[in-house]
Amino acid sequence: MTALSALDLARIQFAFTVSFHIIFPGLSIGLASYLAVLEGLWLKTQNPLYRNLYLFWSKVFAVGFAMGVVSGVVMSYEFGTNWSRFSTFAGAITGPLLAYEVMTAFFLEAGFLGIMLFGWTRVGPKAHFGATLAVAVGTLISTFWILASNSWMHTPAGYAIEAGRVVPRDWLEIIFNPSFPYRLVHMTLAAFIETACIVAASGAWHLLRGRDDAAIRKMFGMALGMLLVTTPIQALVGDAHGINTREHQPAKIAAIEGLWETETGGTALNLIGFPDMAAETTHYALQIPHLGSLILTHSWDGEIKGLKEFAPQDRPNSLIVFWSFRIMVGLGVLTILAAAVGLLLRRMGKLHQSRWYLRWMVLMGPAGMIALLMGWITTEAGRQPWVVYGLLRTRDAVSPVSAQQVGVSLLIFVVAYTLVFGTGIYYLLKLLRTGPQLEDTHKEAQQTNRSVASQGRNPIAAVDQDIEE
Amino acid sequence: MELNLATVWAGIIALGVFIYAVMDGFDLGIGLLFAFFPDQHDRDVMVNTVAPVWDGNETWLVMGGAALFAAFPVAYSTILPALYLPLILMLTGLIFRGVAFEIRLKATRTRPLWDLAFMGGSAVATFFQGVALGTYLQGIPITNNQFAGGSFDWVSPFSIFTGMALMMTYSLLGCAWLLMKTDHKLQQRMFVLMKPLTLILLLVIAIVSLWTPLADRAVYARWFTLPNLFYFLPVPILVLACVFGIWRAVDKGNDKLPFLLGLALMGLGYSGFIISIWPNVVPPSLTFEQAAAPHSSMAFALVGAVIIIPIILLYTGLGYWVFRGKVRHGDEGYH
Numbered sequence: 001m002t003a004l005s006a007l008d009l010a011r012i013q014f015a016f017t018v019s020f021h022i023i024f025p026g027l028s029i030g031l032a033s034y035l036a037v038l039e040g041l042w043l044k045t046q047n048p049l050y051r052n053l054y055l056f057w058s059k060v061f062a063v064g065f066a067m068g069v070v071s072g073v074v075m076s077y078e079f080g081t082n083w084s085r086f087s088t089f090a091g092a093i094t095g096p097l098l099a100y101e102v103m104t105a106f107f108l109e110a111g112f113l114g115i116m117l118f119g120w121t122r123v124g125p126k127a128h129f130g131a132t133l134a135v136a137v138g139t140l141i142s143t144f145w146i147l148a149s150n151s152w153m154h155t156p157a158g159y160a161i162e163a164g165r166v167v168p169r170d171w172l173e174i175i176f177n178p179s180f181p182y183r184l185v186h187m188t189l190a191a192f193i194e195t196a197c198i199v200a201a202s203g204a205w206h207l208l209r210g211r212d213d214a215a216i217r218k219m220f221g222m223a224l225g226m227l228l229v230t231t232p233i234q235a236l237v238g239d240a241h242g243i244n245t246r247e248h249q250p251a252k253i254a255a256i257e258g259l260w261e262t263e264t265g266g267t268a269l270n271l272i273g274f275p276d277m278a279a280e281t282t283h284y285a286l287q288i289p290h291l292g293s294l295i296l297t298h299s300w301d302g303e304i305k306g307l308k309e310f311a312p313q314d315r316p317n318s319l320i321v322f323w324s325f326r327i328m329v330g331l332g333v334l335t336i337l338a339a340a341v342g343l344l345l346r347r348m349g350k351l352h353q354s355r356w357y358l359r360w361m362v363l364m365g366p367a368g369m370i371a372l373l374m375g376w377i378t379t380e381a382g383r384q385p386w387v388v389y390g391l392l393r394t395r396d397a398v399s400p401v402s403a404q405q406v407g408v409s410l411l412i413f414v415v416a417y418t419l420v421f422g423t424g425i426y427y428l429l430k431l432l433r434t435g436p437q438l439e440d441t442h443k444e445a446q447q448t449n450r451s452v453a454s455q456g457r458n459p460i461a462a463v464d465q466d467i468e469e
Numbered sequence: 470m471e472l473n474l475a476t477v478w479a480g481i482i483a484l485g486v487f488i489y490a491v492m493d494g495f496d497l498g499i500g501l502l503f504a505f506f507p508d509q510h511d512r513d514v515m516v517n518t519v520a521p522v523w524d525g526n527e528t529w530l531v532m533g534g535a536a537l538f539a540a541f542p543v544a545y546s547t548i549l550p551a552l553y554l555p556l557i558l559m560l561t562g563l564i565f566r567g568v569a570f571e572i573r574l575k576a577t578r579t580r581p582l583w584d585l586a587f588m589g590g591s592a593v594a595t596f597f598q599g600v601a602l603g604t605y606l607q608g609i610p611i612t613n614n615q616f617a618g619g620s621f622d623w624v625s626p627f628s629i630f631t632g633m634a635l636m637m638t639y640s641l642l643g644c645a646w647l648l649m650k651t652d653h654k655l656q657q658r659m660f661v662l663m664k665p666l667t668l669i670l671l672l673v674i675a676i677v678s679l680w681t682p683l684a685d686r687a688v689y690a691r692w693f694t695l696p697n698l699f700y701f702l703p704v705p706i707l708v709l710a711c712v713f714g715i716w717r718a719v720d721k722g723n724d725k726l727p728f729l730l731g732l733a734l735m736g737l738g739y740s741g742f743i744i745s746i747w748p749n750v751v752p753p754s755l756t757f758e759q760a761a762a763p764h765s766s767m768a769f770a771l772v773g774a775v776i777i778i779p780i781i782l783l784y785t786g787l788g789y790w791v792f793r794g795k796v797r798h799g800d801e802g803y804h
Contacts, residue, residue, distance in 0.1 A: 062571055095540070103773055107532075171769050402620050408557075
């Protein structure tokens with residue numbers, strides 16, 4: 001066995017740290033918007049149920065957000081430590097985009113997070129709502145910039161190359177590059193779906209345990225409603241994104257489909273199979289005629305390029321993206337189905353009693369998260385061997401550092417992440433198990449708005465219970 | 470025009486790094502001071518003084534990295550590989566500390582472990598930040614716009630010393646912050662700590678101030694030739710004045726002045742640092758004009774910076790104002 005090079009190690013490290021990272025922003029983006037909705041509903045209806053849900057989910061948000069921040073700080077330095085040739089080459093474009101993300105999003109989130117979590121006794125209810133909104137908007141602005149930067153690496157536009165480095169020409173073209181709108185919508189919805197799956201699973205878990213009260217029913221219902229709306233839209237957006245990818249990154253599509261030859265008169269879809277890069281074929285392929293053309297070109301006999309059209313050194317690894325894509329789509333379809341069945345059960349008035357369905361929803365908890373991760377693996381591994389598509393190969397992007405250095409840092413990260421985020425996730429699960437606070441809602445609902453607000457003055461202490469008990 | 474933009478960006482980054490050092494300085498300092506305060510309630514109060522703001526403080530570190538990336542990509546992509554291991558270790562420290570912030574109060578059985586993570590994370594992060602600073606100050610070899618040194622160039626007596634020096638600096642700042650934010654017994658103990666910390670910091674400043682020019686001929690020339698010496702002479706005099714001021718303030722029981730004077734001390738140290746490296750963005754030889762991004766990159770990012778940074782400062786200030794005043798035992802805690 002040959003030793004891994006600095007490049008291999010840097011790639012493993014990036015895949016490891018970014019995969020760990022993206023789960024948390026996904027949760028933060030979804031939860032921040034959910035919290036804003038909950039607080040808005042509380043302000044409007046004065047129903048303490050919403051406030052209890054808010055307080056509960058804001059604790060989950062706080063832990064998830066902290067893990068997102070610290071794992072994100074690592075990312076912003078990794079571009080320089082491990083990928084300095086990429087940074088030199090493309091820094092003129094990705095640098096300012098990252099700077100905008102920090103300035104318009106990170107500060108906004110971090111600045112108002114304090115008020116959101118600890119400011120109940122310090123500011124009025126409306127100002128507090130303002131802080132929650134600022135954090136929610138911050139997470140969405142952050143999505144905007146990071147997706148602009150990432151999309152540019154997939155479909156570069158608005159640039160020129162001078163002295164071997166990228167020089168920006170038109171910032172509007174750079175930001176609104178051809179794949180950006182699709183990616184932005186796809187990722188934002190993915191974040192909402194990830195969150196809705198977790199909220200739904202948490203609700204289902206409490207219902208299964210016999211905790212059937214208004215707060216649990218409310219959050220379960222809200223999450224299922226969210227899934228019902230977002231998952232079909234996500235399927236349409238994903239379809240549009242696929243067509244966009246076929247136009248701009250045909251090799252990625254060929255790899256996703258495990259398609260080697262360019263077929264005329266309509267391309268079949270490989271439902272399953274095992275693409276073999278060396279043998280240039282897909283083993284055990286289960287095919288459905290014309291379905292490939294139908295999905296990717298929306299026509300009966302549209303042409304899709306096969307991998308053999310591209311030189312071997314320009315092909316992404318088909319085995320990885322073939323399966324990551326299928327897992328993503330499979331989970332997506334399963335989620336649509338789950339939401340639809342939920343609607344049906346609700347119509348029949350059996351939603352909260354159908355234990356098989358509740359168990360299914362608990363199992364679906366990580367579905368959104370896994371689908372999101374698989375989607376990212378598909379698009380990023382599918383861009384290989386390029387880091388900036390068509391312009392800079394991944395092997396030319398790595399820093400002039402030794403394999404030992406990258407290896408040691410990888411080891412440190414694996415240990416630290418396992419320890420820190422492992423226990424972090426453990427605490428998140430414990431929090432979820434505790435559930436929102438039980439409260440005599442009738443009594444409080446009769447109180448005036450003002451006293452509800454002053455009750456809200458110290459809700460934190462009220463729910464401050466040890467999760468280890 | 471090209472030159473002006475680069476200068477403006479150098480200024481913005483210099484300011485950003487300073488804001489970072491001050492703000493994360495006192496909250497890292499609190500982690501360092503944990504060692505002297507084994508009582509759980511005291512620790513809770515200490516953490517609660519920064520709980521609402523630490524996240525914003527740390528964002529300035531990301532800002533520093535991103536701004537450097539945007540305006541001086543060559544500097545970013547040479548400094549970071551050169552400081553590889555110190556930065557990785559710093560980030561690891563920050564990970565432990567950041568998560569400990571959220572979890573230490575939620576844990577009971579494992580609480581001592583999370584306190585250790587908070588303390589150790591703060592110490593490791595600060596020390597390696599100082600090591601990185603020292604390594605940077607000593608100079609980074611570059612060929613063809615890429616780092617050309619070895620993996621362990623950063624290990625030197627000087628960088629180890631600057632690592633410890635930064636721990637002292639942040640401890641002092643943390644102590645001064647807690648003077649301002651606590652009262653009664655806890656505050657009394659901060660008053661007791663303040664004087665020795667100030668003395669140690671004075672010693673540290675003196676050593677770094679002599680070591681840097683003695684190790685580097687160019688820096689020596691900048692500081693110790695006429696008429697420069699006269700221009701820079703106020704720096705050490707002001708340092709002494711600040712130390713004296715802290716001493717008096719502690720004697721009189723003034724709980725706000727030490728923090729302000731601590732900031733002034735840091736500002737003076739920082740100005741000395743800027744004087745030593747100017748006009749390089751990567752000492753000893755890469756100037757910020759050479760490392761600058763294309764004009765369109767700097768201009769695009771500058772539009773945002775000029776509009777947004779003042780707004781950030783405004784709402785950051787607002788955040789501190791909302792959470793003004795003393796933090797006490799049993800106050801509404803961390804969730």
